[in-house]
Amino acid sequence: MAFHRTASDRTRAKRCDVGNSKRPAPGPRREDYLSHRSWTMAQVRSKNTKPEMAVRKAAHALGLRFRLHRKDLPGTPDLVFPARQTAVFVHGCFWHRHDCVRATTPGSNVDYWEAKFDRNVRRDAHNVADLRKLGWRCVRIWECETKDVKKLAGLLRQKVAAKSLRIRK
Numbered sequence: 001m002a003f004h005r006t007a008s009d010r011t012r013a014k015r016c017d018v019g020n021s022k023r024p025a026p027g028p029r030r031e032d033y034l035s036h037r038s039w040t041m042a043q044v045r046s047k048n049t050k051p052e053m054a055v056r057k058a059a060h061a062l063g064l065r066f067r068l069h070r071k072d073l074p075g076t077p078d079l080v081f082p083a084r085q086t087a088v089f090v091h092g093c094f095w096h097r098h099d100c101v102r103a104t105t106p107g108s109n110v111d112y113w114e115a116k117f118d119r120n121v122r123r124d125a126h127n128v129a130d131l132r133k134l135g136w137r138c139v140r141i142w143e144c145e146t147k148d149v150k151k152l153a154g155l156l157r158q159k160v161a162a163k164s165l166r167i168r169k
């Protein structure tokens, strides 16, 4: 399993794309996902994930206008609300280390995983700092916060729409 430690994310993502069914590294188990496709998507942490779609749907229902994946902004935020100068990241609890039950650490290759998680967390902090410097408000929504539609709407109302709601009162 030595190559797993050295393979770059990109190489591993590609390997997933071409349908190699071998697990790139021990992480969330394939059985944990509903289908091979959703498992593969989670491995490459691609766009348009289920949690992301839930956030879009909730934002849309609240009448908030947003744009997706602005590549010209640090970290390519998942959603951007230009009228509120707010960038939203929808983060997987496992990959981005939410303080919740989903953020397990695999029992083997612990060094590999800890280094990887550390890189992810640092990158996230860096992106937020860069965005703030550019005048953006940043909001992070965790995967586990997207399961309950009502709670998610409340969260968006509070974190994204708060400004306009205050004006309306």
Ligand SMILES: [Zn+2]
Pocket (backbone or CB within 6 Å): 093, 098, 099, 100, 101, 102, 142, 143, 144, 145
């Ligand atoms: Zn979580």
